[in-house]
Amino acid sequence: MQRYAICVEYDGTDYSGWQIQLVHNSIQSELASAISKVADENVMPIGSGRTDAGVHAKGQIAHFDSSSNRSEFQWLSGINSELPKSISVKWIKSVDTSFHAKNSAMARCYSYTIYNASTRSSLHHRYSWHVMQKINIDALKESLICLVGEHDFSSFRASGCQSKSPFREMFEVSVAENRKMISIKLEANAFLYHMVRNIVGTAIEIGVGKYDPSWMRNLLELRDRKLAGPTAPPQGLCLESIKFPNAWNV
Template sequence: MRNIKLIIEYDGTNYFGWQKQPHQKTIQEAIEYSIKKITKEDVGIFGSGRTDRGVHARGQVANFFTEAKIPGEKFKDAINSVLPSDIVISHSEEVDCSFHSRYSAQGKEYRYVIYNRRIPSPLLRNYAYHVPQKLHFDLMQKASADFIGTHDFTAFMASGSSVKDTTRTIYSIHLNKNHEIIELKINGNGFLYNMVRIIAGTLVDIGIGKIDSSYISEILLSKDRKNAGHTAPPHGLYLEKVFY
Protein backbone atom coordinates (compact mmCIF):
# COMPACT_ATOMS: atom_id res chain seq x y z
CA MET A 1 0.00 0.00 0.00
CA ARG A 2 1.12 3.54 -0.75
CA ASN A 3 0.43 6.57 1.47
CA ILE A 4 -0.53 9.76 -0.39
CA LYS A 5 -0.47 13.17 1.30
CA LEU A 6 -2.75 15.94 0.03
CA ILE A 7 -2.85 19.67 0.70
CA ILE A 8 -6.36 20.95 0.13
CA GLU A 9 -8.00 24.33 -0.42
CA TYR A 10 -11.75 24.69 -0.11
CA ASP A 11 -14.60 27.12 0.17
CA GLY A 12 -16.67 25.70 3.01
CA THR A 13 -19.81 27.73 2.25
CA ASN A 14 -21.85 24.90 0.76
CA TYR A 15 -20.64 22.10 3.04
CA PHE A 16 -21.54 20.78 6.48
CA GLY A 17 -17.90 20.87 7.51
CA TRP A 18 -15.03 18.49 6.87
CA GLN A 19 -16.15 15.29 8.53
CA LYS A 20 -18.31 12.83 6.65
CA GLN A 21 -21.80 12.43 8.14
CA PRO A 22 -25.03 10.79 6.99
CA HIS A 23 -27.24 12.67 4.55
CA GLN A 24 -25.01 15.78 4.56
CA LYS A 25 -22.67 17.26 1.98
CA THR A 26 -19.13 17.32 3.41
CA ILE A 27 -15.60 18.01 2.20
CA GLN A 28 -14.32 14.58 3.22
CA GLU A 29 -17.08 12.78 1.36
CA ALA A 30 -16.54 14.83 -1.81
CA ILE A 31 -12.82 14.01 -1.87
CA GLU A 32 -13.30 10.32 -1.10
CA TYR A 33 -15.88 10.06 -3.87
CA SER A 34 -13.49 11.75 -6.31
CA ILE A 35 -10.61 9.44 -5.37
CA LYS A 36 -12.86 6.43 -5.91
CA LYS A 37 -13.69 7.69 -9.41
CA ILE A 38 -9.96 7.83 -10.18
CA THR A 39 -8.67 4.69 -8.44
CA LYS A 40 -11.84 2.51 -8.35
CA GLU A 41 -11.02 1.92 -4.65
CA ASP A 42 -13.12 2.60 -1.56
CA VAL A 43 -10.63 4.76 0.34
CA GLY A 44 -10.95 6.61 3.61
CA ILE A 45 -9.03 9.86 3.93
CA PHE A 46 -7.62 11.11 7.21
CA GLY A 47 -7.74 14.87 7.79
CA SER A 48 -5.47 16.91 10.05
CA GLY A 49 -8.60 17.95 11.93
CA ARG A 50 -12.23 18.83 11.48
CA THR A 51 -13.47 22.17 10.24
CA ASP A 52 -17.04 23.20 11.01
CA ARG A 53 -19.81 24.04 8.59
CA GLY A 54 -18.91 27.18 6.63
CA VAL A 55 -15.21 27.22 7.60
CA HIS A 56 -12.70 27.53 4.76
CA ALA A 57 -9.19 26.17 4.24
CA ARG A 58 -6.10 27.09 2.31
CA GLY A 59 -3.88 24.41 3.79
CA GLN A 60 -5.92 21.48 5.09
CA VAL A 61 -3.84 18.29 5.02
CA ALA A 62 -5.11 14.75 4.50
CA ASN A 63 -3.69 11.36 3.62
CA PHE A 64 -5.02 8.09 2.24
CA PHE A 65 -3.73 4.64 1.36
CA THR A 66 -3.98 3.26 -2.14
CA GLU A 67 -2.70 0.54 -4.44
CA ALA A 68 -3.10 2.77 -7.50
CA LYS A 69 0.04 3.23 -9.61
CA ILE A 70 -0.47 6.97 -10.26
CA PRO A 71 2.71 8.93 -9.36
CA GLY A 72 2.27 10.77 -6.06
CA GLU A 73 2.64 14.23 -7.53
CA LYS A 74 0.08 13.42 -10.26
CA PHE A 75 -2.75 12.62 -7.88
CA LYS A 76 -3.62 16.31 -7.52
CA ASP A 77 -4.35 16.71 -11.21
CA ALA A 78 -6.29 13.46 -11.40
CA ILE A 79 -8.46 14.21 -8.37
CA ASN A 80 -8.98 17.85 -9.37
CA SER A 81 -10.38 16.71 -12.71
CA VAL A 82 -13.42 15.25 -10.93
CA LEU A 83 -13.74 17.43 -7.82
CA PRO A 84 -16.35 20.20 -7.59
CA SER A 85 -14.92 23.65 -8.30
CA ASP A 86 -15.03 24.79 -4.65
CA ILE A 87 -12.48 22.14 -3.59
CA VAL A 88 -8.93 21.94 -4.99
CA ILE A 89 -5.97 19.69 -4.25
CA SER A 90 -3.03 22.12 -4.36
CA HIS A 91 -0.31 19.52 -3.70
CA SER A 92 0.05 15.75 -3.60
CA GLU A 93 2.98 13.48 -2.85
CA GLU A 94 3.79 9.96 -1.72
CA VAL A 95 4.99 9.82 1.88
CA ASP A 96 6.16 7.18 4.34
CA CYS A 97 3.42 4.83 5.53
CA SER A 98 3.98 6.06 9.11
CA PHE A 99 2.73 9.56 8.21
CA HIS A 100 -0.70 10.48 9.56
CA SER A 101 -2.12 13.90 8.77
CA ARG A 102 -3.60 14.29 12.25
CA TYR A 103 -1.25 12.44 14.59
CA SER A 104 1.95 13.60 12.89
CA ALA A 105 0.95 17.29 13.03
CA GLN A 106 3.06 19.60 15.24
CA GLY A 107 0.96 22.75 14.94
CA LYS A 108 -1.47 24.81 12.89
CA GLU A 109 -2.00 28.35 11.70
CA TYR A 110 -5.47 29.88 11.39
CA ARG A 111 -6.65 33.19 9.96
CA TYR A 112 -9.84 34.96 10.97
CA VAL A 113 -11.24 37.82 8.86
CA ILE A 114 -13.43 40.63 10.22
CA TYR A 115 -15.19 43.17 8.02
CA ASN A 116 -15.65 46.36 10.07
CA ARG A 117 -18.02 48.70 8.27
CA ARG A 118 -21.52 49.87 9.11
CA ILE A 119 -22.91 48.60 5.81
CA PRO A 120 -22.38 44.89 5.04
CA SER A 121 -20.72 43.69 1.85
CA PRO A 122 -22.60 41.15 -0.28
CA LEU A 123 -19.25 40.04 -1.71
CA LEU A 124 -17.84 39.15 1.71
CA ARG A 125 -20.95 37.73 3.33
CA ASN A 126 -19.58 34.16 3.20
CA TYR A 127 -15.92 35.02 3.80
CA ALA A 128 -15.71 37.57 6.64
CA TYR A 129 -17.49 38.36 9.90
CA HIS A 130 -19.36 41.62 9.47
CA VAL A 131 -19.12 43.83 12.57
CA PRO A 132 -21.02 47.12 12.07
CA GLN A 133 -19.91 48.79 15.34
CA LYS A 134 -16.68 50.77 15.33
CA LEU A 135 -13.84 48.59 16.61
CA HIS A 136 -10.96 50.06 18.61
CA PHE A 137 -8.18 48.22 16.85
CA ASP A 138 -5.43 49.36 19.23
CA LEU A 139 -7.22 47.78 22.21
CA MET A 140 -7.73 44.53 20.31
CA GLN A 141 -4.08 44.46 19.29
CA LYS A 142 -2.90 45.12 22.85
CA ALA A 143 -5.12 42.38 24.29
CA SER A 144 -4.12 39.80 21.67
CA ALA A 145 -0.56 39.63 23.01
CA ASP A 146 -1.82 38.11 26.27
CA PHE A 147 -2.76 34.90 24.46
CA ILE A 148 0.86 34.15 23.54
CA GLY A 149 2.49 31.38 25.57
CA THR A 150 1.33 28.19 27.23
CA HIS A 151 -2.03 28.44 28.99
CA ASP A 152 -5.04 26.40 30.01
CA PHE A 153 -7.59 27.50 27.40
CA THR A 154 -10.67 25.99 29.04
CA ALA A 155 -12.35 29.42 29.04
CA PHE A 156 -11.92 29.52 25.26
CA MET A 157 -13.33 26.07 24.50
CA ALA A 158 -16.91 25.40 23.44
CA SER A 159 -18.94 22.77 25.23
CA GLY A 160 -19.18 19.35 23.65
CA SER A 161 -15.46 18.59 23.57
CA SER A 162 -14.15 15.41 25.19
CA VAL A 163 -10.46 16.40 25.40
CA LYS A 164 -8.83 15.90 28.79
CA ASP A 165 -5.82 18.19 28.33
CA THR A 166 -6.89 21.79 27.69
CA THR A 167 -3.39 23.28 27.80
CA ARG A 168 -2.18 24.70 24.49
CA THR A 169 0.74 26.86 23.38
CA ILE A 170 0.25 29.90 21.14
CA TYR A 171 3.51 30.71 19.37
CA SER A 172 2.41 33.89 17.65
CA ILE A 173 -0.65 36.04 17.12
CA HIS A 174 -0.93 38.99 14.76
CA LEU A 175 -3.71 41.49 14.11
CA ASN A 176 -3.50 43.52 10.92
CA LYS A 177 -5.86 46.20 9.63
CA ASN A 178 -6.28 47.27 6.02
CA HIS A 179 -9.09 49.81 5.73
CA GLU A 180 -12.27 47.93 6.80
CA ILE A 181 -10.60 44.51 6.93
CA ILE A 182 -9.08 43.19 10.16
CA GLU A 183 -7.20 39.90 9.98
CA LEU A 184 -6.22 37.77 12.94
CA LYS A 185 -3.45 35.21 12.36
CA ILE A 186 -2.75 32.74 15.12
CA ASN A 187 -0.15 29.99 15.22
CA GLY A 188 -0.03 27.28 17.89
CA ASN A 189 0.68 23.66 18.70
CA GLY A 190 -3.02 22.84 18.72
CA PHE A 191 -6.46 24.34 19.22
CA LEU A 192 -9.48 23.34 21.26
CA TYR A 193 -13.03 23.13 19.89
CA ASN A 194 -14.01 26.60 18.59
CA MET A 195 -10.96 28.11 20.34
CA VAL A 196 -9.97 30.43 17.49
CA ARG A 197 -13.55 31.61 16.97
CA ILE A 198 -13.94 32.36 20.69
CA ILE A 199 -10.63 34.25 20.72
CA ALA A 200 -11.83 36.25 17.70
CA GLY A 201 -15.19 36.94 19.33
CA THR A 202 -13.51 38.03 22.56
CA LEU A 203 -11.27 40.45 20.66
CA VAL A 204 -14.34 41.88 18.91
CA ASP A 205 -16.02 42.34 22.31
CA ILE A 206 -12.90 44.17 23.47
CA GLY A 207 -12.96 46.30 20.34
CA ILE A 208 -16.53 47.47 20.99
CA GLY A 209 -15.85 48.03 24.70
CA LYS A 210 -17.85 45.11 26.07
CA ILE A 211 -14.78 43.49 27.68
CA ASP A 212 -11.80 45.34 29.17
CA SER A 213 -8.61 44.86 27.18
CA SER A 214 -6.65 43.96 30.34
CA TYR A 215 -8.87 41.00 31.28
CA ILE A 216 -7.45 38.26 29.04
CA SER A 217 -5.13 36.88 31.72
CA GLU A 218 -7.97 36.84 34.25
CA ILE A 219 -10.28 35.07 31.80
CA LEU A 220 -7.63 32.42 31.15
CA LEU A 221 -7.05 31.86 34.87
CA SER A 222 -10.80 31.61 35.53
CA LYS A 223 -11.14 28.57 33.22
CA ASP A 224 -14.77 29.63 32.82
CA ARG A 225 -16.25 29.88 29.30
CA LYS A 226 -18.81 32.43 30.55
CA ASN A 227 -16.06 34.98 31.16
CA ALA A 228 -14.79 34.98 27.57
CA GLY A 229 -16.48 36.72 24.66
CA HIS A 230 -18.93 35.38 22.10
CA THR A 231 -18.10 32.75 19.50
CA ALA A 232 -17.44 34.48 16.18
CA PRO A 233 -19.27 32.90 13.21
CA PRO A 234 -17.58 30.14 11.19
CA HIS A 235 -17.46 31.83 7.79
CA GLY A 236 -14.65 34.19 8.83
CA LEU A 237 -12.31 31.32 9.71
CA TYR A 238 -9.61 29.81 7.47
CA LEU A 239 -7.25 26.92 8.17
CA GLU A 240 -4.06 28.31 6.65
CA LYS A 241 -1.31 25.76 7.37
CA VAL A 242 -0.56 22.54 9.19
CA PHE A 243 3.00 22.05 10.43
CA TYR A 244 4.85 18.71 10.59
Protein backbone atom coordinates in the same frame (compact mmCIF):
# COMPACT_ATOMS: atom_id res chain seq x y z
CA MET B 1 0.31 0.08 -0.54
CA GLN B 2 1.53 3.68 -0.92
CA ARG B 3 0.64 6.60 1.35
CA TYR B 4 0.10 10.07 -0.09
CA ALA B 5 -0.11 13.50 1.52
CA ILE B 6 -2.31 16.13 -0.09
CA CYS B 7 -2.91 19.84 0.49
CA VAL B 8 -6.57 20.78 0.19
CA GLU B 9 -8.16 24.19 -0.32
CA TYR B 10 -11.91 24.68 0.08
CA ASP B 11 -14.76 27.11 0.43
CA GLY B 12 -16.67 25.61 3.34
CA THR B 13 -19.83 27.70 2.92
CA ASP B 14 -22.04 24.93 1.55
CA TYR B 15 -20.61 22.04 3.57
CA SER B 16 -21.33 20.57 6.98
CA GLY B 17 -17.64 20.66 7.81
CA TRP B 18 -14.65 18.41 7.15
CA GLN B 19 -15.84 15.19 8.78
CA ILE B 20 -17.94 12.73 6.81
CA GLN B 21 -21.58 12.48 7.90
CA LEU B 22 -24.44 10.16 7.01
CA VAL B 23 -26.86 12.84 5.83
CA HIS B 24 -25.05 16.12 5.19
CA ASN B 25 -22.43 16.87 2.55
CA SER B 26 -18.87 17.17 3.86
CA ILE B 27 -15.41 18.00 2.52
CA GLN B 28 -14.11 14.56 3.51
CA SER B 29 -16.93 12.76 1.68
CA GLU B 30 -16.34 14.75 -1.52
CA LEU B 31 -12.61 14.00 -1.36
CA ALA B 32 -13.19 10.32 -0.63
CA SER B 33 -15.49 10.04 -3.63
CA ALA B 34 -13.08 11.82 -5.97
CA ILE B 35 -9.97 9.92 -4.84
CA SER B 36 -11.79 6.57 -4.94
CA LYS B 37 -12.83 7.16 -8.56
CA VAL B 38 -9.25 7.90 -9.60
CA ALA B 39 -7.85 5.01 -7.53
CA ASP B 40 -10.49 2.53 -8.70
CA GLU B 41 -10.84 1.40 -5.08
CA ASN B 42 -12.40 2.71 -1.88
CA VAL B 43 -10.18 5.35 -0.27
CA MET B 44 -10.79 7.42 2.87
CA PRO B 45 -8.61 10.54 3.38
CA ILE B 46 -7.61 11.47 6.95
CA GLY B 47 -7.34 15.20 7.68
CA SER B 48 -5.08 17.16 10.01
CA GLY B 49 -8.03 19.01 11.52
CA ARG B 50 -11.81 18.82 11.50
CA THR B 51 -13.10 22.22 10.42
CA ASP B 52 -16.72 23.07 11.26
CA ALA B 53 -19.61 23.85 8.94
CA GLY B 54 -18.98 27.05 7.00
CA VAL B 55 -15.25 27.18 7.82
CA HIS B 56 -12.75 27.47 4.96
CA ALA B 57 -9.22 26.17 4.34
CA LYS B 58 -6.22 27.20 2.27
CA GLY B 59 -3.87 24.54 3.60
CA GLN B 60 -5.70 21.54 5.04
CA ILE B 61 -3.36 18.53 4.93
CA ALA B 62 -4.70 15.00 4.57
CA HIS B 63 -3.28 11.58 3.80
CA PHE B 64 -4.65 8.47 2.11
CA ASP B 65 -3.43 5.00 1.19
CA SER B 66 -3.81 3.33 -2.18
CA SER B 67 -2.45 0.34 -4.05
CA SER B 68 -3.18 1.98 -7.41
CA ASN B 69 -0.18 2.85 -9.57
CA ARG B 70 -0.58 6.51 -10.54
CA SER B 71 1.93 9.31 -11.03
CA GLU B 72 1.58 12.40 -8.86
CA PHE B 73 0.39 14.32 -11.92
CA GLN B 74 -2.25 11.67 -12.67
CA TRP B 75 -3.46 11.77 -9.07
CA LEU B 76 -3.59 15.55 -8.95
CA SER B 77 -5.31 16.13 -12.28
CA GLY B 78 -7.64 13.17 -11.82
CA ILE B 79 -8.80 14.09 -8.31
CA ASN B 80 -9.37 17.74 -9.21
CA SER B 81 -11.40 16.77 -12.27
CA GLU B 82 -13.78 14.84 -9.98
CA LEU B 83 -14.11 17.52 -7.29
CA PRO B 84 -16.64 20.38 -7.21
CA LYS B 85 -15.20 23.85 -7.88
CA SER B 86 -15.43 24.72 -4.18
CA ILE B 87 -12.74 22.11 -3.34
CA SER B 88 -9.30 21.67 -4.90
CA VAL B 89 -6.15 19.69 -4.19
CA LYS B 90 -3.11 21.98 -4.50
CA TRP B 91 -0.41 19.32 -4.39
CA ILE B 92 0.19 15.64 -3.68
CA LYS B 93 3.32 13.87 -2.44
CA SER B 94 4.15 10.25 -1.72
CA VAL B 95 5.15 9.85 1.93
CA ASP B 96 6.27 7.11 4.29
CA THR B 97 3.46 5.00 5.77
CA SER B 98 4.41 6.26 9.24
CA PHE B 99 3.30 9.78 8.26
CA HIS B 100 -0.07 10.79 9.73
CA ALA B 101 -1.77 14.05 8.75
CA LYS B 102 -3.09 14.63 12.27
CA ASN B 103 -0.64 12.88 14.60
CA SER B 104 2.54 14.03 12.82
CA ALA B 105 1.57 17.72 12.83
CA MET B 106 3.36 20.05 15.23
CA ALA B 107 1.40 23.28 14.63
CA ARG B 108 -1.79 24.63 13.10
CA CYS B 109 -2.35 28.17 11.85
CA TYR B 110 -5.79 29.78 11.53
CA SER B 111 -6.85 33.21 10.36
CA TYR B 112 -10.07 35.02 11.15
CA THR B 113 -11.29 37.88 8.96
CA ILE B 114 -13.55 40.71 10.13
CA TYR B 115 -15.19 43.21 7.79
CA ASN B 116 -15.40 46.36 9.89
CA ALA B 117 -17.81 48.79 8.23
CA SER B 118 -21.17 50.41 8.85
CA THR B 119 -22.75 48.52 5.93
CA ARG B 120 -22.37 44.89 4.91
CA SER B 121 -20.38 43.72 1.88
CA SER B 122 -21.87 41.58 -0.88
CA LEU B 123 -18.39 40.49 -1.97
CA HIS B 124 -16.91 39.56 1.41
CA HIS B 125 -19.86 38.10 3.31
CA ARG B 126 -18.90 34.46 2.63
CA TYR B 127 -15.41 34.92 4.06
CA SER B 128 -15.71 37.44 6.89
CA TRP B 129 -17.69 38.51 9.94
CA HIS B 130 -19.37 41.86 9.46
CA VAL B 131 -18.92 44.00 12.58
CA MET B 132 -20.62 47.41 12.33
CA GLN B 133 -19.11 49.09 15.42
CA LYS B 134 -15.69 50.68 14.97
CA ILE B 135 -12.97 48.35 16.27
CA ASN B 136 -10.01 49.75 18.20
CA ILE B 137 -7.05 47.90 16.66
CA ASP B 138 -4.66 48.82 19.46
CA ALA B 139 -7.04 47.42 22.09
CA LEU B 140 -7.51 44.30 19.98
CA LYS B 141 -3.76 43.70 19.72
CA GLU B 142 -3.18 44.39 23.41
CA SER B 143 -5.87 41.91 24.46
CA LEU B 144 -4.40 39.05 22.43
CA ILE B 145 -0.77 39.30 23.58
CA CYS B 146 -1.46 37.39 26.80
CA LEU B 147 -2.52 34.29 24.83
CA VAL B 148 1.04 33.49 23.69
CA GLY B 149 2.54 30.61 25.66
CA GLU B 150 1.09 27.49 27.26
CA HIS B 151 -2.22 28.07 29.01
CA ASP B 152 -5.39 26.43 30.21
CA PHE B 153 -7.85 27.65 27.55
CA SER B 154 -11.00 26.43 29.31
CA SER B 155 -12.61 29.88 28.98
CA PHE B 156 -12.47 29.48 25.19
CA ARG B 157 -13.43 25.82 24.99
CA ALA B 158 -16.88 24.86 23.66
CA SER B 159 -19.10 22.77 25.92
CA GLY B 160 -19.02 19.91 23.40
CA CYS B 161 -15.21 19.72 23.34
CA GLN B 162 -13.96 16.15 23.84
CA SER B 163 -10.25 16.94 24.31
CA LYS B 164 -8.80 15.35 27.43
CA SER B 165 -6.77 18.44 28.36
CA PRO B 166 -7.64 22.16 28.06
CA PHE B 167 -3.95 23.08 27.87
CA ARG B 168 -2.60 24.31 24.54
CA GLU B 169 0.54 26.20 23.56
CA MET B 170 -0.01 29.34 21.49
CA PHE B 171 3.08 30.09 19.42
CA GLU B 172 2.04 33.31 17.72
CA VAL B 173 -0.82 35.81 17.55
CA SER B 174 -0.97 38.73 15.11
CA VAL B 175 -3.46 41.35 13.93
CA ALA B 176 -3.35 43.06 10.53
CA GLU B 177 -5.58 45.84 9.22
CA ASN B 178 -6.17 46.69 5.57
CA ARG B 179 -8.78 49.41 5.25
CA LYS B 180 -12.06 47.78 6.32
CA MET B 181 -10.60 44.27 6.66
CA ILE B 182 -9.08 43.03 9.91
CA SER B 183 -7.24 39.70 10.03
CA ILE B 184 -6.41 37.87 13.25
CA LYS B 185 -3.93 35.00 12.94
CA LEU B 186 -3.29 32.40 15.62
CA GLU B 187 -0.75 29.57 15.55
CA ALA B 188 -0.67 26.84 18.19
CA ASN B 189 0.33 23.23 18.65
CA ALA B 190 -3.39 22.40 18.57
CA PHE B 191 -6.75 24.05 19.19
CA LEU B 192 -9.74 23.13 21.32
CA TYR B 193 -13.22 22.90 19.82
CA HIS B 194 -14.36 26.44 18.83
CA MET B 195 -11.27 27.87 20.53
CA VAL B 196 -10.35 30.32 17.76
CA ARG B 197 -13.91 31.53 17.27
CA ASN B 198 -14.40 31.99 21.01
CA ILE B 199 -11.16 33.95 21.31
CA VAL B 200 -12.15 36.16 18.37
CA GLY B 201 -15.65 36.73 19.76
CA THR B 202 -14.12 37.83 23.05
CA ALA B 203 -11.47 40.00 21.38
CA ILE B 204 -14.10 41.86 19.37
CA GLU B 205 -16.04 42.63 22.56
CA ILE B 206 -12.83 44.31 23.73
CA GLY B 207 -12.20 45.96 20.38
CA VAL B 208 -15.58 47.70 20.32
CA GLY B 209 -15.05 49.02 23.85
CA LYS B 210 -17.31 46.73 25.84
CA TYR B 211 -14.41 45.51 28.00
CA ASP B 212 -10.85 46.53 28.82
CA PRO B 213 -7.98 44.58 27.14
CA SER B 214 -7.07 43.10 30.55
CA TRP B 215 -10.34 41.14 30.43
CA MET B 216 -8.71 38.54 28.17
CA ARG B 217 -6.02 37.71 30.74
CA ASN B 218 -8.64 37.58 33.50
CA LEU B 219 -10.65 35.07 31.48
CA LEU B 220 -7.59 32.85 31.04
CA GLU B 221 -7.15 32.76 34.81
CA LEU B 222 -10.86 32.23 35.57
CA ARG B 223 -11.13 29.21 33.21
CA ASP B 224 -14.90 29.59 32.76
CA ARG B 225 -16.44 29.59 29.27
CA LYS B 226 -19.63 31.24 30.55
CA LEU B 227 -17.72 34.41 31.40
CA ALA B 228 -16.11 34.90 27.98
CA GLY B 229 -17.50 36.54 24.85
CA PRO B 230 -19.73 35.02 22.16
CA THR B 231 -18.61 32.51 19.55
CA ALA B 232 -17.68 34.33 16.34
CA PRO B 233 -19.55 33.05 13.24
CA PRO B 234 -17.84 30.36 11.13
CA GLN B 235 -17.49 32.14 7.79
CA GLY B 236 -14.59 34.35 8.91
CA LEU B 237 -12.44 31.39 9.92
CA CYS B 238 -9.87 29.80 7.62
CA LEU B 239 -7.36 27.01 8.23
CA GLU B 240 -4.24 28.59 6.75
CA SER B 241 -1.61 25.90 7.17
CA ILE B 242 -0.39 22.83 9.03
CA LYS B 243 3.26 22.57 10.04
CA PHE B 244 5.23 19.34 10.28
CA PRO B 245 8.81 18.50 11.31
CA ASN B 246 11.22 19.07 8.41
CA ALA B 247 11.97 15.36 8.22
CA TRP B 248 8.59 14.75 6.59
CA ASN B 249 9.28 17.21 3.76
CA VAL B 250 5.59 18.12 3.64
